[in-house]
Amino acid sequence: MSAGLLGLLDDVAAIAKLAAASLDDVGAAAAKATAKAAGVVVDDTAVTPQYVHGVAANREIPIVKKIARGSIRNKVLIILPAALILSQWAPWLLTPILMLGGTYLAFEGAEKIWGRLRGHTDHDAPAATVGPEAEKSLVAGAVRTDLILSAEIMVIALNEVAHEPFFSRLVILLVVALAITVIVYGVVGLIVRMDDMGLALAGRESRVSQRVGRGLVSGMPKVLAVISVVGTVAMLWVGGHILLTGTDELGWHAPYAFVHHLEEAVAHAVPAIGGFLAWLVNTLCSAVVGVIVGAVVVAVMHVLPFGKKHAKHEEHEEHEEHEEHGGDAATPADDGGPHGDR
DSSP states (O other), rough: OOOHHHHHHHHHHHHHHHHHHHHHHHHHHHHHHHTHHHHHHHHHHHHHGGGTTTTTTTHHHHHHHHHHHHHHIIIIIHHHHHHHHHHHHHHHHHHHHHHHHHHHHHHHHHHHHHHHTOEEEEEEEEOOOOOHHHHHHHHHHHHHHHHHHHHHHHHHHHTTTTTTHHHHHHHHHHHHHHHHHHHHHHHHHHHHHHHHHHHHHHHHHHHHHHHHHHHHHHHHHHHHHHHHOOOOOOOHHHHHHHHHHHHHHHHOOHHHHHHHHHHHHHHHSSSGGGGHHHHHHHHHHHHHHHHHHHHHHHHHHSSSHHHHHHHHHHHHHHHHHHHHHHHHHHHHHHHHHHHOOO
């Protein structure tokens, strides 16, 4: 009995060690996959605060929570099953799908730059909500955008663990989905409430607190502006890098080989900081690819018939709105004559 018990304990200990090793492997793989998707995570974090710009302060956090729940549903109920099915039975589709997503990110980045050059952006007016229906519409739009970015994150993560067994992939991707959602929307929650924290500090008696509070309130617009720029750059960089590596995997090696040779040349030229400079070269080249591809897609979208119709429709609406305001402005002047005669 004693020998049998000792043998059983040895088996349990061996199983426990194996489980611990497996958990360590899963944790390491999840961390690696999350780090690989960091560029899109930055982009996701930069995009989301714009959806609560102008919203009443008491609705900011509830809206962020609703978007976060939608993001979890996107990742766990839609993207994760689809990605696992593809990786198991049609892994050759992952690279083309990833490249389509990269093209979309490049297009979004180029569209933002084009909007800035034209002197207007999608968020000139605050996204103020006036009721439950407006809030529901705002959350739905944010969750749709999150679906695209989350798909990129999950496919990038899946690409890193494609060699793992099916159930390991499942666990790793669940960890990545939960970790990234907590990180992104935790940071977003802090960003959108930072000015309220500043106001609270500014109302205290301590001069130091007041100074810090005023600094937070005055500095948040600049922080949001920097986040917006970082988000645009991340779109172009991540999109371009996905396209570079994707074309290499599909058999067109010249673009990626050119960038790789540049990296090696810079790394050998400045050995002390060669690793950082090589990464910087790769990032800049990826961003250039993103700008070029994104600009082409933007140009095509503006040339296509439905793009023209959309532009004409917007111009027509703006013209009608202008005429309506003009008519309203003229009414007091017209009414002024009779009142003046009296």
